[in-house]
Amino acid sequence: MHKNETCFVIMPFSETNHSIGTTDVVLMKRDWDHIYEKWIKRAVESFSEKRIECKRSPAQPGSFVRGIVNDLAESSLVIADLTGGRPNVYYELGVRHALRTGTIIITQHLSALPSDLHGYYAFEYRFTERSTDYEDAYFEFEKNLHDKILSIFSARVTSDSPVSDFLGLRHQLLLKSMEEEKNELVWTLNVCGKVLEENFRTAEWIWRSASSKKPGKIENMLVFDTAALDIAYARLLNRAWRCLPEPLLNNLMEVLNQDRRMFQSLNQYMTVLMINLSGHFSDSFFAFLEHAVERHATFKKKWPKLIESANSICPQIIAEPDVSVQKRKRARRG
Numbered sequence: 429m430h431k432n433e434t435c436f437v438i439m440p441f442s443e444t445n446h447s448i449g450t451t452d453v454v455l456m457k458r459d460w461d462h463i464y465e466k467w468i469k470r471a472v473e474s475f476s477e478k479r480i481e482c483k484r485s486p487a488q489p490g491s492f493v494r495g496i497v498n499d500l501a502e503s504s505l506v507i508a509d510l511t512g513g514r515p516n517v518y519y520e521l522g523v524r525h526a527l528r529t530g531t532i533i534i535t536q537h538l539s540a541l542p543s544d545l546h547g548y549y550a551f552e553y554r555f556t557e558r559s560t561d562y563e564d565a566y567f568e569f570e571k572n573l574h575d576k577i578l579s580i581f582s583a584r585v586t587s588d589s590p591v592s593d594f595l596g597l598r599h600q601l602l603l604k605s606m607e608e609e610k611n612e613l614v615w616t617l618n619v620c621g622k623v624l625e626e627n628f629r630t631a632e633w634i635w636r637s638a639s640s641k642k643p644g645k646i647e648n649m650l651v652f653d654t655a656a657l658d659i660a661y662a663r664l665l666n667r668a669w670r671c672l673p674e675p676l677l678n679n680l681m682e683v684l685n686q687d688r689r690m691f692q693s694l695n696q697y698m699t700v701l702m703i704n705l706s707g708h709f710s711d712s713f714f715a716f717l718e719h720a721v722e723r724h725a726t727f728k729k730k731w732p733k734l735i736e737s738a739n740s741i742c743p744q745i746i747a748e749p750d751v752s753v754q755k756r757k758r759a760r761r762g
Contacts, residue, residue, distance in 0.1 A: 433479065434483070435480050435504070437509070438507070438517050439460060439463070440460055440509070441457060443457065446511060446540065466562075468534075469482045472505075472577075475577055477581065500520060500524045500527055504530055507532045507533075508521045508532070529588050529589070532577070532588075533548065534573070536552065548588050549576050549580070554569075614738050617735045624731070626653060627657075628723070631721060635718065635720070635721050638713075652694050661685065680738075690723070694720065697713040
């Protein structure tokens with residue numbers, strides 16, 4: 429059985445005064461009770477698309493601190509009647525806007541609303557005490573309210589306040605930042621791939637020279653570029669990549685670290701060889717060269733796929749505590 433949706437109503441409880449044109453309108457407590465029971469609650473619970481339970485906070489001192497914040501946070505829908513401009517209702521509306529979306533503003537005098545709230549889920553209703561006019565006025569109210577509720581539950585509009593506007597803008601800025609981060613990652617991988625390819629070619633050249641009867645002169649041999657690999661590795665290790673899925677990052681770090689260590693060892697062999705100037709290739713050095721030649725074929729297949737995977741990432745905003753980022757860094761170092 430599906431859980432019912434909940435609607436929490438914030439509105440005045442006691443006497444209010446407001447003006448419509450040149451007419452002063454006074455609403456007593458009994459009027460507000462009537463508006464809640466016969467207008468708002470009736471219209472909410474007659475919504476046919478979903479079963480919605482409607483309630484409001486009991487009018488008693490201290491009730492705000494004891495329960496209203498929880499209702500504002502947990503309710504899937506909040507209706508705020510701003511008629512009369514009561515400060516406590518505006519305050520509760522501000523709390524709701526800061527917590528989540530899904531708020532409808534109603535009022536008997538739309539032009540009295542602050543300009544900041546115009547254009548959101550707000551509409552005016554015509555309250556009347558005359559029973560002969562009630563049904564027509566109510567059904568117009570019900571239709572407008574149902575349209576707003578349907579828009580919220582169908583997510584046709586994602587923002588219902590200046591706060592959600594700001595968060596939406598922030599979301600877009602974060603997505604743009606992550607897209608730039610992804611481009612930086614792809615660029616880094618392309619550069620790293622070029623350096624690795626040059627190192628593999630150097631290893632193959634030395635291996636062919638070592639395998640021939642007339643090896644090349646040591647002073648003409650190329651050196652392995654391990655500095656660029658160290659920089660790339662440190663960059664990938666220390667950056668908290670928001671756009672990069674952890675499995676892809678771990679695979680990437682594993683491949684890069686294996687080749688990086690292999691070329692560091694080859695570079696050390698080369699350094700010793702060039703210092704001694706003996707021109708003699710040891711068996712262990714030759715074995716390392718053979719290993720590099722064998723890995724070159726794997727690298728040419730695997731590295732482009734890693735770049736393709738990084739390039740196809742669709743950035744998403746996923747909150748991750750700083751402690752998790754630190755754990756990921758420590759795991760990569762291990």
